Structures are given as structure tokens and as C-alpha cells.
Amino acid sequence: MRQVEREKVRTRRGRALRRIAAAAVVTALCLGPGGYRILPQQVRHEAEAYYGIRGTQVVAWLEPYDLTARYLAANDGALLWMNTTFRLWGGWVAGSFGGCRKIVDCSHAAPLYGGVDVLYWSQLAGQSGWAYTLCVFGRIDDPAGETVRISLSYEEGEGRVTLLEEELPRAEWIQAKDGRTYFLQELRTESIAPQSITVGGWMELLDGEGRALYRTWL
Amino acid sequence: MSAMADFYDEVLSHIRYATLEERQAIRAELEGHVEDRAEALEAAGYDRAEAQSRSLAALGDPAEIGRALNAQLSPFWLWLGRAAVVVLVLFGYVLLHLGMASLIDLMDYHEPGPVQTVREQLAIRRGTLSEVEPGGEAAYFWRSGQEMQLGENMVRLEAVELVPIMEGTEVYQGRFIFCVYHRDLWQEAAQGFLEYLTVTTETGSTEAEGLGWDKGYQAEGWFKSYRVWVCEALVVPEDTYVDVRCDCYGLQGQMRCPLRWKEGAL
Incomplete structure (x- = not known):
């Protein structure tokens, strides 16, 4: 009986090890040359x-x-x-x-760097256009800055249509471990826009009294 | 027979984690023991039924045997093996998908650039792009090989071609063909900074922007280990050099490349 048990345990382990080895090879192929x-x-x-x-x-x-x-x-x-x-x-x-x-x-060197990206857009019930969910991000290098004002727009015909205006006060900024100040915010547009627009605009750094210190174009 | 079957079933019912194959093996082993003992008893004069009955009784309590076997059969390796099968199936499927995609890519693969093999790709590090040749309208052409480092990448001016823009004038369209490669042979060459690559002539009259991939040199090496980029700038004979610069993402590089009017005349 004892011999039977030993044999079973050994077989079970051996089979598991063979399967693990095969899984490791396939996984390595996926992660390496396969680019997984x-x-x-x-x-x-x-x-x-x-x-x-x-x-x-x-x-x-x-x-x-x-x-x-x-x-x-x-x-x-x-x-x-x-x-x-x-x-x-x-x-x-x-x-x-x-x-x-x-x-x-x-x-x-600049007091403010910024960027914008469209995360996704969704159609609202009863509306013909699209509401956009956007992400704005940036870095603030000027300690005098208190607020980042953001104006996002898209091109239509020969002009630009404002999509969203927002202010990010210092309280919403992020102090990172590298000692720099960043912001990263998800914003949703109230207005409706056509599908597949290219979002641009500008960001402005304001001081405590609301004066513009610097503007960067997106 | 029924008593024997019930006995085996009772033993097996106490083994929680066993594969069908293991259950069959245990059953066969128990049957073997019972048969051996029964044969011995039959030889000693017992009838068949009595011999089997005594053999079973000699094995002991089936529940106890089952519990003992269950304790011996650790589920650890069983579940580990099963988990490995799940991983194997999942990644095997992914690998099959990636393999098919790669195969299709390979069938469609057409290297448009000047370098087609890994061997020649290796040669980039040692020499110039062997297949960059001057166009039919070129008045001047030379290979440069001058390099500058940008982070982990090297930007190499492979060749320069000057094409007169109008008959009777001494103004040329200079085409500056760059090759970018990573210092580590097997790493992908960077592409993101190429649009920041500028060529400024000595007289400062023109500053070229990259033309990208649209001039017949849209090459990416095997596994994207090099890229070719072309800049154009207007050049006049008074220019004896051009400055190539890149300044972006914290990467800074500059090299002054002489214009070889004498050597390059065709």
C-alpha cells in the first residue's frame, strides 16, 4: 500500500512539474518574442x-x-x-x-507645460452630437502660480468652437516625489460637439490675483 | 462481486481530490491485493467466495483506508498542475494568435528601405547604408557617416544629395539622409524626436524640417532597430557646412557637417 501511495504522489508532482515547464515556455514565448x-x-x-x-x-x-x-x-x-x-x-x-x-x-524653461487628450466620447439621449471626456495634464514650474486656467476648443470652418473652460486651483495640483508640481484631471464637456474632433486650445497660469503669468498652446 | 465493488467505492468515496486516472489506479491496486490474498486462501482450501470475503476483511475498514489514502494524496501538486494547464491554454491561445498575426505580417512583409537583412543591419554600425544612391538629377552626392548621440540613440548623417533647383542658378535642394539607431543592437530605434531634427545652413538662409517618410527612404530596420529620416534645405556654394541640431524631451545634440563640394561633384 505504501508503495502505491508513494508512486501516486510522485506521479502527481511529476505531471505538475511537466505542465509548469510547458506553461513557462509558452508564457516566455508570449512575453518575449510575442511582445505580450x-x-x-x-x-x-x-x-x-x-x-x-x-x-x-x-x-x-x-x-x-x-x-x-x-x-x-x-x-x-x-x-x-x-x-x-x-x-x-x-x-x-x-x-x-x-x-x-x-x-x-x-x-x-517655462512656467507651465500642458497637454490634453480625448479619453472617450459618448452620445447623449436625444442629442445629435457627442459629449467628450477629456484628460488635461501638465507641470507647473512657477511657484507664483495659483491657478491653471484651461480653455479647450476645436476647429470648425475657419474659427474655433469652445468646448470647455475650467480652472484648476492649487488645491487640485499634485506634489510629486520628484519635488515638482503636476496636475492631472479628467474633464467632461457640457456642450455637444461633432464626432472625431481635434481638441486644442490653451492653458494659462494665473497668480494669486488672477493675473496671467504664462500661456501655453495645446 | 457486489461486496467487493461496494468496498472499493467506499474507499474511493473518501478520496476528495483525485483524477479519474488516479481513482482507476487505486482501484486496480486494491483489486490486485485482494486477488493475491484470495488466491493464496483458495490454495489453502477455501472456496472462492469465502477467500474473497476474508481477503476484503483482512484489508480493514474501507473508510479508514480511504481517509489514509486521501491524507497521502496532497492536492497541492494536483491544483498546481491544473493551474499550469490554465496558464498553458491561455498563453498558448495568445501565442497562437500572435504567431498567426506575425505569419501574416511576414507574408506581407516588404522592406522598402535600403537595408534588408540583419547582417546588413549590423553593418550600419560599421559603415554606411550600402544602397543609398544618388538620384538622377543630383549634381553632388557624398556619404558622410558623421554621428551625434541623443540619449541612448545615435543619429547618423548617412549621405547628402544636392539637386539644382533651377537651371542657371547656383541654388541646390540639399537632401540630408539620416539613420537613427539605438546603441544597443537589439533595442528599437527611437522615432519620437525625429521631427525636432533641424538642419541649418551656414549662411542661415534656410532651416530645414524633417520630411519624414515620403521620399523613398521610409525604412525601418528589422524589429525597428533603425530608422531613416530625410531633411531638406536650400544650399548655396557659399555654404561650407550645415549644423544639425536636435533639442527636445531633454535630449540635446548638435553636429557640424561639412559640405563636400569638391569630393561630391558628380
Whole structure:
């Protein structure tokens, strides 16, 4: 009897080890040559390689929805906005299938750097247009700044149509571990706009008395 | 027979985590023991039914045997093996999908650039792009090979081509063909900073912006390990050099590239 038990235990372990080995090989093939990205950070490193930068650190996150990881990474010279989504094929992706990435150059000294990205748009009941959910992000390098005023618009005909105006006071800024000040905010438009617009506009840094210190175009 | 079957079923009912194969093996083993003992008893003069009955009784309490076997059969390896199968199936499916996609890509693959093989790609680090040749209208052409470092990437001026823009004038359209590659052979070459690459002539009359991929040099190496980028600028014979600059994302690089009017005349 004892011999039977020993044999069973050994077989069970041997079979498990063989299966683990096979799973490890297949997983390694997926993660290596297959390019399967199992972590959102892998996508950030890919973006770093694409832009030729390195050493970015995540400084802020947006609350995730579904299978998304949305975060702002930064180093001294750039802001890297990553909107990543998990897909069964390929793992975490950005730049396709709904996710995207954006970079803002911070090489040249300025009080404010900013960027904007469209997260998604949705149709409201009874409306013919679309409501946009946007993400604004940036870095503030001027300690005199107290508020960031944001004006987002899109091109229509020969003019621009304002999509959203918002003010982000200092209380909504983020003090990151690197000692710099950032902001990252999800905003939803009240107005209705056509589908597939290119959102632009400007951001302005205001001091405590509401005077504009600097304006950057998006 | 029924008593024997009931006995085995009773033993097996106390084993919680066992595969069908393991259950069959345990049953066969028990049957073997009972049969061996029954045969011995039959040889000693017992009839068949009595011999089997005594053999079963000698094994002991079936519940106790079942519990003892259950304690011996740790579910750890069983569940680990099953988890491995789940991972295997999941990633196997993904791998199959990726493999099919890669196969389709490979079938459609057409390298438009000047370098087509890994071997030649390796040569980029040692020499110039062998297949960059001057266009038919070019009046001057030379290979440069001058490089500057931008972060982990190298920007290399591969070749310069000067094409007269109008007959009877000494103004040329200068086409500056750059190759970008990562210092680590197996890393992807960066692309994001290329639009910040500028070429300024000595006389300062023109500053070129990158033309990107639309001039027949839209090459990406195997696994994107290099990229080719073209800038255009108007050049006059008074220009003896151009300055190539890049300043973005905290990456800064500059190189002064001489214009080889004498050597490059075609």
C-alpha cells in the first residue's frame, strides 16, 4: 500500500512539474518574442524607447475604468501621458485599440507645460452630437502660480468652437516625489460637439490675483 | 462481486481530490491485493467466495483506508498542475494568435528601405547604408557617416544629395539622409524626436524640417532597430557646412557637417 501511495504522489508532482515547464515556455514565448505586455509599465518603457527618453517616473494616476491604466509619467525633459488598455491579445496596449500616449516637451524653461487628450466620447439621449471626456495634464514650474486656467476648443470652418473652460486651483495640483508640481484631471464637456474632433486650445497660469503669468498652446 | 465493488467505492468515496486516472489506479491496486490474498486462501482450501470475503476483511475498514489514502494524496501538486494547464491554454491561445498575426505580417512583409537583412543591419554600425544612391538629377552626392548621440540613440548623417533647383542658378535642394539607431543592437530605434531634427545652413538662409517618410527612404530596420529620416534645405556654394541640431524631451545634440563640394561633384 505504501508503495502505491508513494508512486501516486510522485506521479502527481511529476505531471505538475511537466505542465509548469510547458506553461513557462509558452508564457516566455508570449512575453518575449510575442511582445505580450503583462504590466502597464512595459507600455511606458516602450513609449520611452519610441521617444528616445528614459527614466520617467509615474507621478499621477487617473481613476481606472474597465481594464484601463491611465497615468502621467515624467522626467526632467518630458511629460508622458499613458492611456493604456488591457487586451487579451497583446496584454497592455497604448496607441491602438482605444488607448493612446502623448508626450509634452519640457526641455525649454517655462512656467507651465500642458497637454490634453480625448479619453472617450459618448452620445447623449436625444442629442445629435457627442459629449467628450477629456484628460488635461501638465507641470507647473512657477511657484507664483495659483491657478491653471484651461480653455479647450476645436476647429470648425475657419474659427474655433469652445468646448470647455475650467480652472484648476492649487488645491487640485499634485506634489510629486520628484519635488515638482503636476496636475492631472479628467474633464467632461457640457456642450455637444461633432464626432472625431481635434481638441486644442490653451492653458494659462494665473497668480494669486488672477493675473496671467504664462500661456501655453495645446 | 457486489461486496467487493461496494468496498472499493467506499474507499474511493473518501478520496476528495483525485483524477479519474488516479481513482482507476487505486482501484486496480486494491483489486490486485485482494486477488493475491484470495488466491493464496483458495490454495489453502477455501472456496472462492469465502477467500474473497476474508481477503476484503483482512484489508480493514474501507473508510479508514480511504481517509489514509486521501491524507497521502496532497492536492497541492494536483491544483498546481491544473493551474499550469490554465496558464498553458491561455498563453498558448495568445501565442497562437500572435504567431498567426506575425505569419501574416511576414507574408506581407516588404522592406522598402535600403537595408534588408540583419547582417546588413549590423553593418550600419560599421559603415554606411550600402544602397543609398544618388538620384538622377543630383549634381553632388557624398556619404558622410558623421554621428551625434541623443540619449541612448545615435543619429547618423548617412549621405547628402544636392539637386539644382533651377537651371542657371547656383541654388541646390540639399537632401540630408539620416539613420537613427539605438546603441544597443537589439533595442528599437527611437522615432519620437525625429521631427525636432533641424538642419541649418551656414549662411542661415534656410532651416530645414524633417520630411519624414515620403521620399523613398521610409525604412525601418528589422524589429525597428533603425530608422531613416530625410531633411531638406536650400544650399548655396557659399555654404561650407550645415549644423544639425536636435533639442527636445531633454535630449540635446548638435553636429557640424561639412559640405563636400569638391569630393561630391558628380
